[in-house]
Amino acid sequence: MELETEALLQEARESIEAARLYRRELQQRLKGLHLARQQIKDSAALTRDVLEQHFSDLKGTLRKLLDERLVSLLQEVDAIEEESIKPLDECQKLIEHGVGTADELLRDGESAIHGVTGENNNKLCNFTKKALHIQLDSLPEVPSLVDVPCLSAQLDDSLLTVVRSQIVSHGTVASRPPVQIEELIEKPGGILVRWCKVDEDFIPQHYRLQYRKSNTGHFEDVYVGSDTEFIVLHIDPNIDYQFRVCARGDGRQEWSPWSVSQIGRSTLVPHEWTTGFEGYSLSSRRNIALRNDSQAGGVLYSKAPTYYCGQTLTFRIEAVGQTDKKDSIGICVEQRNGRDSLQRDKAVCVSTNGAVFVNGKEMTNQLPAFTSGSAVTFDMEAVTIGPSNNNEGGNFKLRVTISSNNREVVFDWVLDQCCGSFYFGCSFSCPGWKVLVF
Template sequence: MFPFIKYISLLHFLAMFSFQQELAAETNASQELIRESATLTRDVLEQHFNDLKGTLKKLLDERLMSLLQEVDTIEQDSIKPLDECQKLIEHGVSTADDLLREGESAICGDVEQHNEKLCSFTKKALHIQLDSLPEVPSLVDVPCLSAQLDDCLLTILRNQIFRHGTVASRPPVQLEEFVEKPGGILVRWCKVDDDFVPQDYRLQCRKSTASHFEDVYVGSETEFIVLHIDPNVDYQFRVCARGDGRQEWSPWSVPQIGRTTLVPHEWTAGLEGYSLSSRRNIALRNDSQSCGVLYSKAPTYFCGQTLTFRIETVGQPDRRDSLGVCVEQQNGYDSLQRDKAVCISTNGAVFVNGKEMTNQLPAVTSGSTVTFDMEVVQLGPPSTEGGNFKLRVTISSNNREVVFDWVLDQCCVSLYFGCSFSYPGWKVLVF
């Protein structure tokens, strides 16, 4: 008895020790997150303000050079006519001075040359126009340069700088939940800052081995299915938000790891009437005359999941068109409106085992999504309906849904999906 009690005590001790180690590891991770985010925030702030200072200095230098060039231009344009006037006046004064000296020489010379010099002086004096001088503007009419500098710029800049930038202890939005989807992950996020009013969200993703995040969603919703996810591979996600009426994005949330273990849904390749995308999750009804049902490659839809068809483009509708699930592939049919299948037609009619229901959904259009949800509600002896396996089926389209029980004679927890279109142009994505 006592050894057993000691063994239980040892297990309890080991469990407590392991729990303490987990708490210590979580505490260390939290401390490391705080230190790393603080270091990164310091680096971002220093880089941002250094860039601002450099840009502001460059802008001020450019403005100063522009104003100085404007001063130079006004100065040159204003002085040029005055320089020309100055030259004319100086030329007239120099000419008059030369003529004056020539007159003095004529008066003071000998008698023989006196008449000749006086005659020459008289001729020159008659031709010179001492009274023809350029008009000199008054001082009040010439430019007087000055600089007008508004000191309120410093006040405006000071007020803007003092309000520029904030430091938050945590981002305003955080990742909340990851839900596995076949070949995808449904990512949900939520607002954690009550004072923050979001206008748009921005979700980014990258493989854990990649170096750069890429945008996968920008919009107002708080969840998004990220497709083209490789199964059993870690992906990092982060989200941020833009406040109402603002242009800049908030800080990023703490990156978190998400993954899916569910293989992606694929259509079966090789059916003549349909062309497939490279990932085989998009089927296009081509203009081939061949007709038939395009099935999934494998029974990859499991009860408890949501199967979604999204109509990318539409063609001419037909009452035999169908989107749905079935127990098994059956060749030779041109529609899923048959036994062991449930489907919706493009006109909104719902069929169970080939019989049309009274309830009807809206007709599908370009951009419509049709979802199938199923859960097991009976596993046991035969019911009054004649089967011993019952699935509760919910089909939703354009914000309306129908719910019914699908009775089968065999246990089926994984199903095929399929589609059929009579006319070309229909393109459908499955996920």
């Protein structure tokens, strides 16, 4: 009986725990639904504001342009009217002067005729002389109506058709942005952001990636180009960052709406060079090393063994100097101060001329020589652990892939003991070399 009761209690406890987990999952889904609903409502409200503001600005601009054009045309009418009336005014003055002269002559003539006597005809003689001096047969020419301007306005009604067709198709509303962030991958001191287009009809020409510390400050442009992934560097560990991306369609000037912002963080310790090495100057974040003109030489190592199997380590050559056959960049099991090159045992490296060295031995395959902007990547994965030939322990084999300028070298690196993390390093004999590690 007690066993049966205990079994029932255990079953009840399991059911209670299952119900608790079920409730928790349902609550998480309710939270997800709430966030989805909130995103729809917030984006709809923002879209309404953008549309209303845009069309308000558009109407204001159109009204201003139409008013300015109307004023310009009215000024043109005023100028033509003034210029055309001027000769008519002069002709009118001339005619009015002639009318006044004729009126005066009529009055003098009538007075002279009425005042004529048998012997006193002086007034008549004076009038006759006066009339002879006035050219009564000379009349000013008045232009005919077809010879003077007749103003009119030529207004093309097709403008309304064109404007109407443009307005009815102006602007679109999309339920989703044409591009979205696909993946955020943490890197030491950085985050790899990958994105893709989700609108099959959208043909992207360029992408634009922005980021910011979560909910602080403004978004900053960090990449503009045609690639669909980018490593954002200078990321502080264990801090949330927001990322968003948009695109510009082929042949267009405006950018698309932003993607839904995604939050990412890196928990990996940033790669740093060792400080205090006389031959190299470091950046503030200690991920860039510059070979200075100091006489001190040797290998500059990482601050700690921060590279692990399964990760990708990248060296980017920011500037070049004169080459030396011992110059190299690479990965090693341990720091060995006093050495002048990584071309030694327990290390794999690439020299500046592209030669690949494994445990100090040069391989037949070779990579391109370093130039400014060259990126050299190291990828490693554990292959197998087996007995060694000398019966003193096991062999630890790593599959190493080194890539540079679309070429790669793949080989197995055999170590006499298991190693979980590695140092990286560089050695340059001449000043001017500058290398970024991430």
